[in-house]
Amino acid sequence: MKRIICILSMLLCMAAETVMAARAPVSEATEECLGCHSSIHPGIVEEWQNSRHARITPREALGVTGLARKVSARTVPDYLLPTAVGCAECHTLNAKVHADTFEHNGVSIHLAVSPRDCATCHTEEAVRYSGNLMAHARKNLAANPLYQDLQQQILGRPVRREGKLTFEPPAAETRQSGCFYCHGTRLEVVGMETRDTVLGEMEFPRLSGWPNQGVGRVNTDGSLGSCAACHTRHAFSIEMARKPHTCRECHVGPDVPAYKVYASSKHGNIYAAMNRQWDFSAVPWTVGKDFTAPTCATCHISLVVNTDGQVLARRTHEMSGRLAWRIFGLIYAHPHPMNPDTTRIRNKSGQPLPTDFDGTYAAEYLIDAGEQVRRTETMQAICLGCHSASWVRGHWKRFERTIRETRSDIRAATGIMADIWARGFAKGPDSDDSPFNEAIERTWCDAWLFYANTVRFSAAMAGGGDYSVFADGRYQLSRRIQELNDWLELRNQLFPPTPPIALRGLPEKPYRVQ
Amino acid sequence: MKRIICILSMLLCMAAETVMAARAPVSEATEECLGCHSSIHPGIVEEWQNSRHARITPREALGVTGLARKVSARTVPDYLLPTAVGCAECHTLNAKVHADTFEHNGVSIHLAVSPRDCATCHTEEAVRYSGNLMAHARKNLAANPLYQDLQQQILGRPVRREGKLTFEPPAAETRQSGCFYCHGTRLEVVGMETRDTVLGEMEFPRLSGWPNQGVGRVNTDGSLGSCAACHTRHAFSIEMARKPHTCRECHVGPDVPAYKVYASSKHGNIYAAMNRQWDFSAVPWTVGKDFTAPTCATCHISLVVNTDGQVLARRTHEMSGRLAWRIFGLIYAHPHPMNPDTTRIRNKSGQPLPTDFDGTYAAEYLIDAGEQVRRTETMQAICLGCHSASWVRGHWKRFERTIRETRSDIRAATGIMADIWARGFAKGPDSDDSPFNEAIERTWCDAWLFYANTVRFSAAMAGGGDYSVFADGRYQLSRRIQELNDWLELRNQLFPPTPPIALRGLPEKPYRVQ
Amino acid sequence: MKRIICILSMLLCMAAETVMAARAPVSEATEECLGCHSSIHPGIVEEWQNSRHARITPREALGVTGLARKVSARTVPDYLLPTAVGCAECHTLNAKVHADTFEHNGVSIHLAVSPRDCATCHTEEAVRYSGNLMAHARKNLAANPLYQDLQQQILGRPVRREGKLTFEPPAAETRQSGCFYCHGTRLEVVGMETRDTVLGEMEFPRLSGWPNQGVGRVNTDGSLGSCAACHTRHAFSIEMARKPHTCRECHVGPDVPAYKVYASSKHGNIYAAMNRQWDFSAVPWTVGKDFTAPTCATCHISLVVNTDGQVLARRTHEMSGRLAWRIFGLIYAHPHPMNPDTTRIRNKSGQPLPTDFDGTYAAEYLIDAGEQVRRTETMQAICLGCHSASWVRGHWKRFERTIRETRSDIRAATGIMADIWARGFAKGPDSDDSPFNEAIERTWCDAWLFYANTVRFSAAMAGGGDYSVFADGRYQLSRRIQELNDWLELRNQLFPPTPPIALRGLPEKPYRVQ
DSSP: OHHHHHHHHHHHHHHHHHHHHOOOOOOHHHHHHHHHHHHHOHHHHHHHHTSGGGTOOHHHHHHOOGGGOOOOOSOOOGGGTTSOOOHHHHHTTTGGGOTTOEEETTEEEOSSOOHHHHTTTOHHHHHHHHTSGGGGHHHHHHTOHHHHHHHHHHHSEEEEETTEEEEEOOOHHHHHHTHHHHHOOBOEEEEEEEEEETTEEEEEEEEETOSOOOTTOBOTTSOBOOGGGTSOTTTOOHHHHHSHHHHHTTSOSTTSOHHHHHHTSHHHHHHHHHGGGSOSSOSSEEBTTTBSSOOHHHHHTOOEEOTTOOEEEOOOSOGGGGOSEEOSSSSSOEEOBSSSOGGGOOOTTSOSSSBOTTOOBOGGGBOOHHHHHHHHHHHHHHHTTTSOHHHHHHHHHHHHHHHHHHHHHHHHHHHHHHHHHHHTSSOOGGGTOOTTSSHHHHHHHIIIIIIIHHHHHHHHTTOTTTTTTTSSSHHHHHHHHHHHHHHHHHHHHHSOOSSOOOOOOSOSSOOOOO | OHHHHHHHHHHHHHHHHHHHHOOOOOOHHHHHHHHHHHHHOHHHHHHHHTSHHHHOOHHHHHHOOGGGOOOOOSOOOGGGTTSOOOHHHHHTTTGGGOTTOEEETTEEEOSSOOHHHHTTTOHHHHHHHHTSGGGGHHHHHHTOHHHHHHHHHHHSEEEEETTEEEEEOOOHHHHHHTHHHHHOOBOEEEEEEEEEETTEEEEEEEEETOSOOOTTOBOTTSOBOOGGGTSOTTTOOHHHHHSHHHHHTTSOSTTSOHHHHHHTSHHHHHHHHHGGGSOSSOSSEEBTTTBSSOOHHHHHTOOEEOTTOOEEEOOOSOGGGGOSEEOSSSSSOEEOBSSSOGGGOOOTTSOSSSBOTTOOBOGGGBOOHHHHHHHHHHHHHHHTTTSOHHHHHHHHHHHHHHHHHHHHHHHHHHHHHHHHHHHTSSOOGGGTOOTTSSHHHHHHHIIIIIIIHHHHHHHHTTOHHHHHTTSSSHHHHHHHHHHHHHHHHHHHHHSOOSSOOOOOOSOSSOOOOO | OHHHHHHHHHHHHHHHHHHHHOOOOOOHHHHHHHHHHHHHOHHHHHHHHTSHHHHOOHHHHHHOOGGGOOOOOSOOOGGGTTSOOOHHHHHTTTGGGOTTOEEETTEEEOSSOOHHHHTTTOHHHHHHHHTSGGGGHHHHHHTOHHHHHHHHHHHSEEEEETTEEEEEOOOHHHHHHTHHHHHOOBOEEEEEEEEEETTEEEEEEEEETOSOOOTTOBOTTSOBOOGGGTSOTTTOOHHHHHSHHHHHTTSOSTTSOHHHHHHTSHHHHHHHHHGGGSOSSOSSEEBTTTBSSOOHHHHHTOOEEOTTOOEEEOOOSOGGGGOSEEOSSSSSOEEOBSSSOGGGOOOTTSOSSSBOTTOOBOGGGBOOHHHHHHHHHHHHHHHTTTSOHHHHHHHHHHHHHHHHHHHHHHHHHHHHHHHHHHHTSSOOGGGTOOTTSSHHHHHHHIIIIIIIHHHHHHHHTTOHHHHHTTSSSHHHHHHHHHHHHHHHHHHHHHSOOSSOOOOOOSOSSOOOOO
């Protein structure tokens, strides 16, 4: 009897595997790729074999109706309709506009697939994403002289001459494994090379900036971003993108501790304890049924419905559509920029910053109060799937209070820093020097770049008391302000001004763009 | 053949789901709640639908005998016996003593369910919990002037006048999203309000301190705590409470790094790698069979038996019953307080602290050596389920050595701090000033609040070498002591005393309660 | 019908469990152990019951052929062949060479099973491991006077006399719960003792250094290491050792943040999201089929094959065989030591260090460029299972650039530190004083011990931008260099040299071994 049951059990398992493994027909071109690459690169080939791209044809995908539909293009080129979305399908798309297109066994392929390629089927996602701050993450960093200064003082090579420490510009590789790892590199063909392969000598383009999957990567077709940043190659799964570990890749440090705060929140607790029972592939994603606590994607991107099938939030790849405030990365929190290209922004002092050093908004470049309300309500519709109106309002009241308070805290910190510059104890913007290249200036940076950020993340995500207080929170924020004061007061005592000057508070021209 | 097996397989799955989803009858009142709220708040309704509360009636639960019984009340009111524990059952309990009771569609309900409500069925758990330090977490913080001073210097708003930096009292919202997020808020009805709902205008009470699930929340019926802090609403599952992610919500920062230390310990490693195969819902919880490494709950709360069904540890919600030492949150480690209300404690200098600034115990308020032995043995009975007596003794010897050594380390740190106050380089308790509002005082705080704590957690939980040494451990502890000395010595050199005074060591009256 | 299906379903589950639980015959001796210990220590007995050791006999294991074979011994003593590998089998092995062997119910057993014992079946693994740096982790720390000095300044007891702070040697227990927790203790029998047990009074050896499972433990048979460090007792599972949580036990702090960096990398993301679907017990381990992203073990230890069954990397327990560079724990990164006993190394100044304070390699003790290439290629063979040659080369270029740059950064930091020593503002090696016992010296230590390490780990493991920049990365590295300069410049201003001396740069004899 036992044997019979065992055999039956195994048969059931095999049957289930067969169902899972059902695959769409593969094009001849892709078949040819697989001929070699399933041996050479088994890891990525197997990832793809288990992916939805290998199990469904665009024709079938286009046949899905209603909210379950994943392909947003109205039509897909005929030749792509009948076969799986395989190697050849993606790596040959738009061959003419890719600078890295080359002949490979008689086929014109390119190495780096871009959002523009993915747009063939996922048009709306690509369009939305291009309006996202993330798509512009590289340029917004690389073309902003103030950020470039900060980058140089962090990544640069230290040189000391006669007691003066300077940081020389960092190497390209350092920038690529540093800031641009997340912000994205620029992919450029810098030549061709011959490589010895198992099939003999072959020619390949040499790409500078490769490898990279940063969210603002500049592709060889000029498009911005890398879908694989979240939909990891070659599975491109919605499941992985919906889990918080994907976001952790770039959102874990003290400058942007979203993952840490989430993991210590009630939401993160529920996720960690219960996610095995959730369905991360369901489209649309039904609150309560498919999951019982939000992940990053739930609040920021996903199409979320209630158990009646009513839409709580529409799918978006333009995350800022649900965000009223920009709470990290800048000296002060501020309403979200209107345009994802932030290099256009100028504060009233003419700097490429969304606020002045005293916190004043560069208001004409930022969304207005009405838009903030609209975005807040878009986000709150998701909260209300589990929480009462008074719960949500109570939470938001604390969050917005925290925005105001951390702005005020950083004004205090910046006031002390400005006095230090005014007394000449450090050389700052007034002296056309970097505000980031001296130890005491970093004390000031810590306050806004790490601790005010963390406090705001904790408030935004109800992330537990620790990240609000003792874990890179208000304890450390108040401490840095105390340290700024301590440092200044010792020097005031040792080197009193002659004649005594009044402390000036915030400088008028805190930083000049060169 | 394949098809038949597939169909059979699906039928089996459906059957299994049916078994899982078997639900107890629902009361008419709860049925009415569900009528609207299953659409309005699908998330929490679905959580409840999958919960044990929806699957068993109190009558059935009272029928469970022996160690498997979860309902500790001897009797439950008759009207509750025949139906599931649903919305109406909990939100209408003890209506008269809840200040937030209001009329809602003809029913008197209250928003915040309290431990006193849960005690209807879970009497012993509620009673035990009320004797727990956690139940008093809010009051112990809010009614201790020394802690209130620390809170203000951390959460307060910085103001700088003529080189002097002070911190003004923090806003209520800041305290709620800060310390009281974990310690618990006070829920108070501050009025009624009309809200536009899908059913038209309705009246609701406005609660200050809402939302909150802190362990020491003061409820609208005067009871203390929130069961949902660990048994997350509305699943109230034992599984989630037994996993370490729940404790992480409040025990993750450098002040109380229990989760981090656990996650890096051998126990945490086994949990992370193997917990999928464990049974987190079994009552009693059998070591070896249901789990092979402890989680937080195993050692601190759960009813644990061996494979013979013998009790290794009885269930408790008064965690201190298994704890001989209090190893975090205070300047020095010390024997556990006898009474969970720590506001009564006075050290020999009259301060509301369990030790003096020199480490002397406020012994009359703390458990004695005999009780420490009893508690240690209660805990060790669990260790012995997997470890030999010599293993356990070796571990404990190191832990108790660490207690003594960190006490001695902090005496050294406090000695330097006292000299700094004595020389007047900082204004401390002797000058009736806060000991927490200057940068150098925070250097001293770091030593005991973060690093001595972390070292002790690492020793207590066999938490790996890193948290003992380089990760907020002894490296940082010794460093802070060096920094205190460095700071003092520079000033001693710059501003020598005239005439030279002897350094005084620890002050006699280190801090006066105002 | 439902009932029938339910019953059938349950029967299937029971059958599956029966298959899982199939056990090998147990020896009489082990049967006797189990007689008592299954009640006394149910946790470890159940772990073993579920282990492969309980399910297969050495005879069956020796019958496995090809890459699937796990027993590397050619022959196993006859008496061990027919029964499971149980309590008695391991705890009686090599009884005569174990100093902790004692009579226990008529059997000569020893408490601590050693790699030499495990070598009875797993010969090659034990031999390889003994050539591993880890096997020597205790001695390399305990017998190096420079490291012992660092240990004392971190773990020692602070004593302050007349403004001078010193750290007295730490207690044995402190070293055991500190550095030696990971590096390994020395197990020594320090006497016998009588203990009251459930079976009456019994004699047991007293072991100093117990408990411990450090990688370089010195065992009672003189062998080095503890297999249980990774193959946790008494499951000894390959599954657990292959998951990254095992490595996290010792590789999580800022000095060696491998786990943190991994968890935030693309590889760690895939692991966290998808590992439920992987097979962690398969031998050999097939990329793509059994797993789709590497864990620590994949790259550093495991036997990895492609889907054609071709070997990408052979199993090793000598991790350095895949490592060209040693990137943590020392002042400068450098080529791996040739010999795992690093106490033999002397730099050109005669110190027991693989480089001088100026970074110069102690080249005769380190592997040469050819060996570095071989090791790099061994590692890259695994990368190439999923990545193209250009991807791998791009990654490596950045990694090696980071090696060079952090060496240069630390030269700059050490130059400032040397000037501080030269000016007499701190007492360093030139004055025969510890380079680790003053606050400013720790600023220098942070730069190389924490931040340069973290930057290198991030580059080595493609670990995301945060650990490269803001999370203990280049931001903090550059900051520490700024702090060193700031500290020195204030003192240069306050105490100018008379007559002015030239700053000397790196000292000639930076540290003398006493």
